[in-house]
Amino acid sequence: MKILFFSAKPYDKQFFDVYNRPHGFEIEYLETHLGPHIANAVDGQEAVCVFVNDKVNAEVIAILAEKGVKVIALRCAGFNNVDLEAARMHGIRVCRVPEYSPEAVAEHTVAMLLTLVRKTHKAYNRVREQNFSLNGLLGFNLHGKTIGVVGTGKIGGAFCRIMKGFGCKVLAYDLYPNHELQQAGIEYQPLEEVLRSADVISLHCPLNPATHYLINESTLTMMKPGVTLINTSRGGLINTAHAIEALKSKHLANLAIDVYEQEEKLFFKDLSESIIEDDTIQRLMSFPNVLVTAHQAFFTEEALTEIAKVTLQNIDRLLHGQEPEQAGAVLI
Known part of the structure; x- marks a missing residue:
C-alpha cells in the first residue's frame, strides 16, 4: 500500500521511515504543500498525509477521490484546513493525531x-x-x-x-x-x-x-x-x-x-x-x-515520535477496515 506525503521535511522522513518498518508502506515524500496545483500528483496512492498548511478543500478532495484515495491522514491535531463534508460526500476517511505531546x-x-x-x-x-x-x-x-x-x-x-x-x-x-x-x-x-x-x-x-x-x-x-x-x-x-x-x-x-x-x-x-x-x-x-517562532511548538523528539506512530497506525487500520485506537483520531 502506498502513501503520498505533502509538506514533507527531512525530519518527517527521519521519523516516519523508522516507524513505517512494521507497516511496510511504500511512502513518497513531496516537499510542496497540497493544493489544487499539485493534487494530480497522486498516482496510485491509497492515502495522502498532510500537515497544517495543506489546503484540502472540496476541489482537492474531488481530485483525490477520482485518483482512488481512501484516506486523508493529518499528522497534526487541527483540521480546520480540511473540508470534512466534501470528504464525507466522496467516501474518504479522514483521521488525525489528536494528542501527540x-x-x-x-x-x-x-x-x-x-x-x-x-x-x-x-x-x-x-x-x-x-x-x-x-x-x-x-x-x-x-x-x-x-x-x-x-x-x-x-x-x-x-x-x-x-x-x-x-x-x-x-x-x-x-x-x-x-x-x-x-x-x-x-x-x-x-x-x-x-x-x-x-x-x-x-x-x-x-x-x-x-x-x-x-x-x-x-x-x-x-x-x-x-x-x-x-x-x-x-x-x-x-x-x-x-x-x-x-x-x-x-x-x-x-x-x-x-x-x-x-x-x-x-x-x-x-x-x-x-x-x-x-x-x-x-x-x-x-x-x-x-x-x-515559526510553528515549532510541537517540534520535540517525543512529539514527532508519537505523530509518526499514530499517523501510520491510523492509516493502517483504516485501510484494513478497522477503526483507529486513539480516541478522537477519526474525523469521518
Missing part, C-alpha cells in the same frame, strides 16, 4: 512567555557582543500574576498546571470546564472576565467559525493595559492588523506568536535570501516586544 506545546508557550518578560533573547545577543549592561532588560515576575487561558483541552490544561506551579492565579475559559483542573485550583470564568482580569493571556483553542478572529479590536479593548498575549494554537484566532494597532498604542505590552494567519506562505521555509512581501509579518517583527 500536549506538554511540548505547553512548554514552548512558557518558553516564549519567559523570553518576552525577562528579555533573555535580547540579553543573549547583547552579551555575545560583549555588552554586559542591564539597561533595557527590566522584566517582571510571573509569580503572583493572573494568567488567562482560553481553551483547556490537553495543551491548555498542561499550560494551566505549569503556570499554577509558577505561583500564578490561573483563570480559564472553555465551553466544557475540566473538573480535574478545577480541583487543582484553576478558576473558570466567562471569556469577558478572563480577558479583563488577566495579566497574561494564552490561546489554546481550535480555529473554527466561532473562534476566527477571537482576538480583535473589541476583545483587545477588554484587556488590561499592558497585557501580554501568546498564541501557540492557530494564527486565525488573532486579527493581526488589530493586534498591531494595540501594540502601537501600547495597550498590548507584549505579543508572542508561534502561528500566523498567513503562515502558509512563510513558515517551514528558508527565506533568508528572499524578499518577504508580507508587510504585516514584517511590521510585527519590527516591534521589540514581539516574539515570533
Whole structure:
C-alpha cells in the first residue's frame, strides 16, 4: 500500500521511515504543500498525509477521490484546513493525531512567555557582543500574576498546571470546564472576565467559525493595559492588523506568536535570501516586544515520535477496515 506525503521535511522522513518498518508502506515524500496545483500528483496512492498548511478543500478532495484515495491522514491535531463534508460526500476517511505531546506545546508557550518578560533573547545577543549592561532588560515576575487561558483541552490544561506551579492565579475559559483542573485550583470564568482580569493571556483553542478572529479590536479593548498575549494554537484566532494597532498604542505590552494567519506562505521555509512581501509579518517583527517562532511548538523528539506512530497506525487500520485506537483520531 502506498502513501503520498505533502509538506514533507527531512525530519518527517527521519521519523516516519523508522516507524513505517512494521507497516511496510511504500511512502513518497513531496516537499510542496497540497493544493489544487499539485493534487494530480497522486498516482496510485491509497492515502495522502498532510500537515497544517495543506489546503484540502472540496476541489482537492474531488481530485483525490477520482485518483482512488481512501484516506486523508493529518499528522497534526487541527483540521480546520480540511473540508470534512466534501470528504464525507466522496467516501474518504479522514483521521488525525489528536494528542501527540500536549506538554511540548505547553512548554514552548512558557518558553516564549519567559523570553518576552525577562528579555533573555535580547540579553543573549547583547552579551555575545560583549555588552554586559542591564539597561533595557527590566522584566517582571510571573509569580503572583493572573494568567488567562482560553481553551483547556490537553495543551491548555498542561499550560494551566505549569503556570499554577509558577505561583500564578490561573483563570480559564472553555465551553466544557475540566473538573480535574478545577480541583487543582484553576478558576473558570466567562471569556469577558478572563480577558479583563488577566495579566497574561494564552490561546489554546481550535480555529473554527466561532473562534476566527477571537482576538480583535473589541476583545483587545477588554484587556488590561499592558497585557501580554501568546498564541501557540492557530494564527486565525488573532486579527493581526488589530493586534498591531494595540501594540502601537501600547495597550498590548507584549505579543508572542508561534502561528500566523498567513503562515502558509512563510513558515517551514528558508527565506533568508528572499524578499518577504508580507508587510504585516514584517511590521510585527519590527516591534521589540514581539516574539515570533515559526510553528515549532510541537517540534520535540517525543512529539514527532508519537505523530509518526499514530499517523501510520491510523492509516493502517483504516485501510484494513478497522477503526483507529486513539480516541478522537477519526474525523469521518
